[in-house]
Every structure is written in structure tokens, then in C-alpha cells.
Amino acid sequence: MCGIVGLYLKNETLRPKIGALFAPMLREMTERGPDSAGIAIYRNPASGSALKVTLAHDDARFDWAGLAADLAQALDVEVAVEHLSTHAVLTLDGEETVIRQWLDRHHPDVRITAVGQVIEIFKEVGLPQQVIDRFGIERMTGSHIIGHTRMATESAVTTAGSHPFSTGSDLCLVHNGSLSNHPRLRDWLKRHAGMRFQTENDTEVAAAYLTWRLAEGDGLREALGHALRDLDGFYTFAIGTRDGFAVLRDPIACKPAVLAETDDWVAMASEYRSLAHLPGVENAKVWEPAPATIYAWGSA
Amino acid sequence: MPAAGGDGSRGVFLEIVDLDVTPLRELNQRLHDLRAGDNLTAWRVVNPKGRHNVAVGVDAPVSITIDGHVGYYCAGMNSQAEIVITGNAGPGLAENMMSGVVRVKGSASQYAGATGRGGLLVIEGDAAGRCGISMKGIDIVVRGSVGHMSAFMGQAGRLLVCGDAGEALGDSLYEARLYVRGTVAGLGADCVERPLGDTERADITELLARAGIEGLEPEDFRCYGSARQLYNFQADKFHAYG
Numbered sequence: 001m002c003g004i005v006g007l008y009l010k011n012e013t014l015r016p017k018i019g020a021l022f023a024p025m026l027r028e029m030t031e032r033g034p035d036s037a038g039i040a041i042y043r044n045p046a047s048g049s050a051l052k053v054t055l056a057h058d059d060a061r062f063d064w065a066g067l068a069a070d071l072a073q074a075l076d077v078e079v080a081v082e083h084l085s086t087h088a089v090l091t092l093d094g095e096e097t098v099i100r101q102w103l104d105r106h107h108p109d110v111r112i113t114a115v116g117q118v119i120e121i122f123k124e125v126g127l128p129q130q131v132i133d134r135f136g137i138e139r140m141t142g143s144h145i146i147g148h149t150r151m152a153t154e155s156a157v158t159t160a161g162s163h164p165f166s167t168g169s170d171l172c173l174v175h176n177g178s179l180s181n182h183p184r185l186r187d188w189l190k191r192h193a194g195m196r197f198q199t200e201n202d203t204e205v206a207a208a209y210l211t212w213r214l215a216e217g218d219g220l221r222e223a224l225g226h227a228l229r230d231l232d233g234f235y236t237f238a239i240g241t242r243d244g245f246a247v248l249r250d251p252i253a254c255k256p257a258v259l260a261e262t263d264d265w266v267a268m269a270s271e272y273r274s275l276a277h278l279p280g281v282e283n284a285k286v287w288e289p290a291p292a293t294i295y296a297w298g299s300a
Numbered sequence: 301m302p303a304a305g306g307d308g309s310r311g312v313f314l315e316i317v318d319l320d321v322t323p324l325r326e327l328n329q330r331l332h333d334l335r336a337g338d339n340l341t342a343w344r345v346v347n348p349k350g351r352h353n354v355a356v357g358v359d360a361p362v363s364i365t366i367d368g369h370v371g372y373y374c375a376g377m378n379s380q381a382e383i384v385i386t387g388n389a390g391p392g393l394a395e396n397m398m399s400g401v402v403r404v405k406g407s408a409s410q411y412a413g414a415t416g417r418g419g420l421l422v423i424e425g426d427a428a429g430r431c432g433i434s435m436k437g438i439d440i441v442v443r444g445s446v447g448h449m450s451a452f453m454g455q456a457g458r459l460l461v462c463g464d465a466g467e468a469l470g471d472s473l474y475e476a477r478l479y480v481r482g483t484v485a486g487l488g489a490d491c492v493e494r495p496l497g498d499t500e501r502a503d504i505t506e507l508l509a510r511a512g513i514e515g516l517e518p519e520d521f522r523c524y525g526s527a528r529q530l531y532n533f534q535a536d537k538f539h540a541y542g
Contacts, residue, residue, distance in 0.1 A: 253429055253448070256391055256409065272369045272390060273350030286369070286388055288409050288428045290466075291448060 001151040002176040003029025003270045004163075004257075006238040007278075008144040008245045008297050011264035018043075019140030021278060025267070026128045026137075026147040028274040032176075033149025036162040037131040038123025040172040040240050043142030046091050046117045053090045053099060054114040054121050056159060064088040067107060074102055085134045086159070087113065087122050096169070111160055111198060116170030118242055123148075123162035144298075146240045148174040154182070154202040161199045165207035168214050170242035175203040176270055177255045179233035185209060206231055210239075224248050224294050236289075238268055244298020253291035260284040266297050315340045320347040324354065331381075334360035350390065355383055358400075375402045378419065394421045397438055410447070413440045416457065422511045429466065432459045435476050441511035451476050452488065460507045462516060473526040479504055481521045490530040494523045 005025040009015055018041070026037060046052045055064070068081040068090055075098065080091040092099075096115050103110055114121035122135040128149050132138060148163035155161050164172040179185075182202035189195040193215075195208040209230065213223035220241060227237075228251065236255040239246040247268050249257055259268045262280045269275050272286070289295055317327050327345065334340065343364040348354050352371040355364050358381040366374070369387035379398040388406035397416040404412075407425030414430065416438025423431075423440070429447035432440045435454040445463030452468070454476025464482035471488020477500070478491075487493075494500070501518040508516055530537065 253410070258388075258390075258409070271350055271371055272388065273371055276349035276369070287407065287426075288447075291429065 001032045001153075002163075003032035003149040003274070004147070004174045004176045004236060004238050005029060005269045005274050006144070006146040006174075006240070006245055006247070006267065008266045009264070010262075010266065010297075012143075014264060015143055016141045018142045018145055019136075019138045021265075022145045022147065023132045023138040024277050025269060025274040026132060026149060028276075029147075029149040029270060030128050032270055033151045034127055035152050035157045036123065036125040036150045036159065037128040037148065038121065038150075038162045038164050038174075039131075039135070039137060039145055039147040040114065040119055040121045040164040040174075041137075041140055041142045041145045042118045042170075042240065042242070043120065043140060044118075048093075050091055050093050050117070051096060051099070052114075052116060052118070052120060053092070053096075053112060054087055054119075055090065055103075056087045056111045056113050056123070057109060058086065058159065060086050062086075062110075067110070070106065071099070071102060074106075075099075084122060084136065086124060087135070089120050112166070114166045114172065116242065118143075119166075119170045119172060119240065121164055121166060121172060123164065124159055125157055125162065143243070144240060144245055146172060146174055146238050146245065148176075154178050155200045158199070161201045161204075163203055164240070165201075165204050167207040167210040167239070170240075171210070171214070171220075172240045173203065173207045173210060174238045175206060176236045176257075177234035177250070178202060179206060179231055179235065181232040182206075185230070202233070206235070206237070220246060221294055221296065228292055236270070241298065244296060246294060246296040247289055248294050249289055249291050251292040257289050258286065259289055259295065260286045313339050314342045314344060316344045316346065318346050319349070319351060319354070324351055328353065328356060331355060331358045331360075331362075331364070334358070334362055336361055336380075338362075348385075348387075352390070355381070358383070361400075369406070378402055388425070393423075394419075394438075397421060407444065413438050416440070418457075420510055426463065432457070432476070435459065439507060439510070441507050441513070443511075443513060445482065448485070449488065451478050454478070458503055458507060460504060460511075460521070462513065470524050470526070472530055473524075474531070475526060477503060478524040479507075479521040480524065481516065484522075484524070487524065490527045491524055492527045494525045496521070496523050 068079040072079040082089045163174045179202040182205040193212045236257045237248045262284045345366045348368045350371045356376040359379040361380045363382045366385045371390040373392040375383045376395045382401045385404040389408045391409040393408045393412040394402040397419045399419040403422040410428040411430040413421040414433045421440045423442045426444035427446045431446040431450040433452045435457045437456045440459045448466035455474040460479040465484045467486045468488035470491030500523045504518040
């Protein structure tokens with residue numbers, strides 16, 4: 001099973017409420033995914049050339065301030081750190097590859113959940129409400145947000161196996177379904193594209209595939225078009241970009257999805273009940289996305 | 301709590317059930333307990349908010365209006381009842397319906413009317429993929445369009461689509477009869493166009509009338525049925541199973 005939800009605000013005045021509007025959407029998907037939950041939120045853009053790096057560690061008492069201080073010294077830059085439960089968001093001027101190398105060497109047990117100027121990803125095992133509370137999602141401000149509630153079928157119930165998965169700078173993916181060719185595709189991406197994997201999860205393979213296609217020069221639409229050809233299995237994807245979001249279902253389209261749009265927002269969910277509380281939903285355009293069709297908003 | 305009110309002029313009582321207040325199991329149990337001749341013949345369900353299994357398994361000649369959107373399996377296994385959903389319906393609407401009428405004013409998600417044995421399902425908006433899959437005698441009228449693989453393995457009954465049909469319409473069809481007014485993206489294995497004869501014209505006229513659709517004529521539709529080549533598996537026709 002699994003539940004996926006996304007909310008993209010067209011009306012900027014709603015941004016301070018995005019967490020409050022979104023939390024019930026995720027909570028309503030508890031029955032579809034009680035194992036773990038995660039969100040990708042686009043908020044607090046880093047200024048200038050600064051990067052935001054979201055990190056996670058299994059130990060909630062991990063010394064993020066210490067890590068940030070060491071990283072600042074090593075790179076000779078200022079590092080701001082915001083600590084949220086088992087995660088931390090570092091903001092700094094630096095090259096992504098340099099930061100990754102430094103973390104690999106000095107903190108191999110720290111996972112990078114997201115890198116970009118706008119995106120932050122938080123995910124944990126537990127019920128959606130626990131995850132919402134843990135990271136204070138209801139109080140968050142932002143432009144768009146994507147979430148996932150997981151009922152694991154293809155790999156273990158772990159934080160690392162939770163969604164969303166980062167697919168490159170300011171990009172993320174959530175998935176309802178199961179891919180059947182993920183072992184072979186993972187091997188191919190390792191050998192031919194030099195991709196690295198943190199889990200045995202099928203969705204991580206889809207994320208890596210999109211990362212690779214985008215690195216090859218595809219736009220998001222082209223990358224999703226290639227995904228339709230190369231990914232075998234069942235999927236409804238919601239994809240977040242720096243200033244947009246997209247939805248794609250496989251050609252058989254067994255996995256559910258519903259879209260709703262008003263002048264103020266676009267929302268997607270596995271089921272309508274996640275949208276039932278949104279302001280103006282009673283007059284929204286509500287429809288089921290067609291199979292093998294890319295829907296995109298913003299500059300996705 | 302449910303509010304009951306009387307409509308003395310018609311001898312009909314309208315029962316209103318608010319699903320924000322009344323547990324769904326309680327509603328369904330009360331509907332299951334209904335018997336022919338009971339006074340409560342008109343029900344209105346408010347605040348469904350996409351909940352699953354609303355008004356499943358009703359077996360009494362009552363009318364039920366569900367005011368809003370419903371989730372999975374609404375009106376499943378319906379017998380005798382006339383159920384109207386004013387919003388959209390999630391997957392599995394009126395699955396395995398036996399008799400009665402189910403009408404959704406909005407659109408329906410996938411496999412609406414699946415395996416239905418009787419009764420009439422009317423979808424005033426669009427139906428998604430697999431509408432009427434394995435239909436066994438149900439009549440389905442869709443004012444809008446249907447998605448891919450509709451009427452897959454349809455055995456009996458009729459599907460009338462006033463809009464378009466998606467890929468693989470009527471794949472592996474048995475004896476269900478299909479009528480489409482708009483374009484068909486593709487016919488499934490063993491599904492062929494059939495001439496529009498008197499029987500077919502009568503079907504269309506009857507279905508449009510029962511669904512309350514005016515302004516359309518039998519000649520607006522094309523008829524599709526089984527070529528009857530794949531009833532039993534034959535190894536030398538393996539390629540045709542696609």
C-alpha cells in the first residue's frame with residue numbers, strides 16, 4: 001500500500017499555513033502507511049550561493065553543533081545549523097561533492113536526506129502523527145510540500161528506507177507501488193552511471209534513475225518520459241522540484257491517485273479523504289490522473 | 301446523532317446520518333437491518349469526506365443520498381436500493397452490485413461496477429480505468445468517458461459510454477455488449493465492432509432513458525462485442541492473448 005500526498009500553493013498568502021494544511025493530509029493516510037512517514041518541504045530558500053543540506057542520524061542526541069563546527073573549520077566557511085529531532089539542516093557556502101566527501105570520511109553514519117537551496121527532507125519510522133509532531137511540521141511555512149506514509153513491501157522498515165528520496169538538488173520523489181526491475185536497474189546504474197545507494201529500497205532506484213537522467217541533460221518531463229520506458233512495476237509518483245511539482249502514474253495505473261485544483265492550490269493524494277479538509281475543496285476541480293501522463297505545475 | 305424527521309404527506313421518513321458524528325459501522329449496520337416495508341425508506345448521509353465502504357451491502361428498497369465524495373467500495377453488493385452520490389466516488393464503486401440503482405453525480409475512480417450481476421450504475425462524470433471489469437449482468441451508463449481496459453472479460457450486461465473509451469476496450473470479452481458514442485483509443489483482444497441492429501438500438505434507447513439522459517440518439521453510438529475467438533484457451537492463438 002502506502003499513501004502519498006502533495007500540496008503546491010498557488011496563492012502565496014497561504015504559505016504560513018502550509019504545515020497546518022498539510023498535516024491532516026498526511027495523518028489521513030495513516031491506514032495506508034503506518035510504518036514510517038516523511039515529508040519534503042520547500043521553504044526558507046538559502047541566500048546567494050549557499051546550500052542547504054538536510055542530515056539524519058539514528059541517535060536523536062547526536063552532536064549536530066559539533067559536526068557543524070568541524071565542517072566549518074574544514075571548509076573554512078560559516079555553517080548555520082537547525083536541529084530538528086533526528087535531523088539537522090545545515091546552511092553553508094560549499095560544493096556539494098566536497099561536503100559529501102567530508103561527511104563520508106568523518107561521519108559515515110550520518111545520512112544526507114536532501115541537498116538544495118530550498119528543499120528539506122524529514123523522515124522517520126512511526127505513525128504519521130508521531131513524525132508530524134517530532135519535526136513540528138504543523139508550524140512550518142513554505143511554498144510546497146510532499147509527503148509519504150509507508151507500508152513496507154520491498155525492503156525493511158527503517159528511516160533510510162522511508163520516503164521521500166532525494167533525486168538531486170532540490171528534487172525529491174515519493175512512490176506508492178512496487179518496482180519489479182529494481183535489482184537489475186540498480187546494478188546497471190551502479191556500473192554504468194556510477195550511482196551509489198544507501199538502501200535496498202526500490203524507490204531509491206527510481207530516484208537514482210531520475211537523478212541520472214537529469215544529470216544526462218533531461219528536463220524533468222523528459223526524465224519522466226524515459227522512466228515510463230525503463231521502470232517496470234506499479235507506481236504513482238509525486239515529484240517535487242525547486243518551484244514546482246509533478247505527478248506520474250504507470251501505464252496500468254492500479255495504484256490510486258486523485259488530484260484537486262483551485263485558484264489557490266493544487267493537491268494530490270492517494271485518496272480523496274486526504275483532501276477533504278482543504279479550504280475550497282468543495283468547489284475544486286477534482287479528477288483522477290490518467291495513466292502514463294505527466295502532470296506538472298510550476299516550472300516542474 | 302442522527303436526526304429523524306417526518307414527511308407526512310408522502311408517508312416517508314427521511315433519516316439523516318452525519319458521518320462526522322455517527323460511526324460508519326453503525327450506519328452500515330442500520331442499513332443492513334432494514335427490511336422491505338420498514339418506514340425508513342429515505343436516507344441522507346452527510347460528511348462522507350472520502351470514507352470507504354459507505355452504504356455497502358444494502359438489501360432493501362430504500363433511497364439513500366450521500367452528500368459529498370466517497371472513498372473505496374461505496375454501494376458495494378447493492379441490492380434493491382437506489383443510492384445517489386452527489387460528489388465523486390473512489391475505487392470499486394458498486395462492486396458486485398446485484399440490483400437497484402447507483403448514481404454518482406461526479407466521476408468514479410477505477411473498476412466502477414466491477415463484477416456487477418444486475419441493477420443500473422450511472423456515472424454522470426467520467427469513469428477511470430477498468431470500468432465494468434468482469435461485469436456479469438449489470439448495466440452501466442457513463443455520461444462522460446471511460447478509462448483503459450473497461451469491460452475487461454465482461455460476461456453479460458451492457459456498458460454505454462456517451463464520451464470516449466480508453467485503450468483495450470472489451471479485452472477478452474464474453475457476452476457483455478458495449479456502446480460508445482465518442483472515440484475508442486483501442487479495442488482489446490477479441491473485441492470487435494458489431495453492426496447496430498434493432499436489439500442494439502433498443503438497448504441504447506432503454507439505457508439512455510433509464511439513466512435520464514436526453515438529446516442523444518441510438519445512431520450516435522457504435523456497438524462493440526466479442527468475436528468469440530478466445531472463449532477457451534487455444535495454444536495456437538497464444539499471440540492473440542497479448
